[in-house]
Amino acid sequence: MTSDVARIATSTCDKLLAKKDTFGDQCVAVRAELENFAKTCKKLEVSDAAKKKAFDAMIKAMSGTLETTHAIDAFVRALEKVRNDARRGVFDNSGDAFPDEFRKALDAAVESYGEADIDDEPPLKKLRETAGFEKADDADEDVVLDDTHDQGEAALTCPLSTGLLVQPVKARPCGHVYSTASAKAFFKGQGKKCAVFGCDKMLKWSDFVKDKASEIALREARKRRERTQRSQAEEIDDEDDE
Ligand SMILES: [Zn+2]
Numbered sequence: 001m002t003s004d005v006a007r008i009a010t011s012t013c014d015k016l017l018a019k020k021d022t023f024g025d026q027c028v029a030v031r032a033e034l035e036n037f038a039k040t041c042k043k044l045e046v047s048d049a050a051k052k053k054a055f056d057a058m059i060k061a062m063s064g065t066l067e068t069t070h071a072i073d074a075f076v077r078a079l080e081k082v083r084n085d086a087r088r089g090v091f092d093n094s095g096d097a098f099p100d101e102f103r104k105a106l107d108a109a110v111e112s113y114g115e116a117d118i119d120d121e122p123p124l125k126k127l128r129e130t131a132g133f134e135k136a137d138d139a140d141e142d143v144v145l146d147d148t149h150d151q152g153e154a155a156l157t158c159p160l161s162t163g164l165l166v167q168p169v170k171a172r173p174c175g176h177v178y179s180t181a182s183a184k185a186f187f188k189g190q191g192k193k194c195a196v197f198g199c200d201k202m203l204k205w206s207d208f209v210k211d212k213a214s215e216i217a218l219r220e221a222r223k224r225r226e227r228t229q230r231s232q233a234e235e236i237d238d239e240d241d242e
Contacts (some may be wrong), residue, residue, distance in 0.1 A: 009086030069114035078109030
């Protein structure tokens with residue numbers, strides 16, 4: 001005989017799983033849009049640096065979409081796992097703690113799915129081809145983007161600390177991104193106005209959620225910077241040899 005707890009957990013998962021095909025609707029539309037952009041990017045009659053800049057902006061947007069696709073996959077797998085656990089009676093003895101344990105099990109399953117690897121995502125590879133760019137890692141000649149990466153990182157700074165984002169969190173009401181430590185300290189207690197110039201949203205710490213897209217963009221920016229530093233160091237080496 002199935003326990004009430006197992007039945008509730010199972011049917012909740014099943015109801016959500018039944019809707020899984022609708023999870024990605026937005027993703028598909030955004031991707032189609034980005035693909036058009038990649039085509040336009042290739043045709044632009046501007047410098048390679050300018051194209052690269054436009055493309056980098058697109059990659060940033062794309063990272064968000066990929067993250068969403070990845071997040072959907074992770075969520076679907078997690079639902080299936082938790083449903084199967086429930087059927088096996090894992091939650092039967094949890095009593096009042098059931099909602100909490102159910103949520104924790106779901107979180108843990110999502111977490112264990114791991115992070116998206118942008119470089120290896122097929123849609124991103126295809127976009128790079130469409131736009132006429134190589135995968136950044138194997139293009140040593142891409143020092144052209146030198147002047148664009150600073151701006152990329154400037155967009156990844158915390159409006160409070162003004163330093164690069166650390167553990168980025170996003171304010172749900174307005175979408176502005178902060179470092180966890182700054183936002184936590186500044187927005188604790190009663191609501192305060194968003195620190196971004198021109199944004200009037202009142203925010204509380206509870207309005208913030210982890211921002212995976214910025215985390216990925218930070219990682220990409222760091223990789224770009226390291227690559228530039230490496231190639232600059234090589235140039236200096238070459239000069240020393242002469
Ligand atoms: Zn804001």
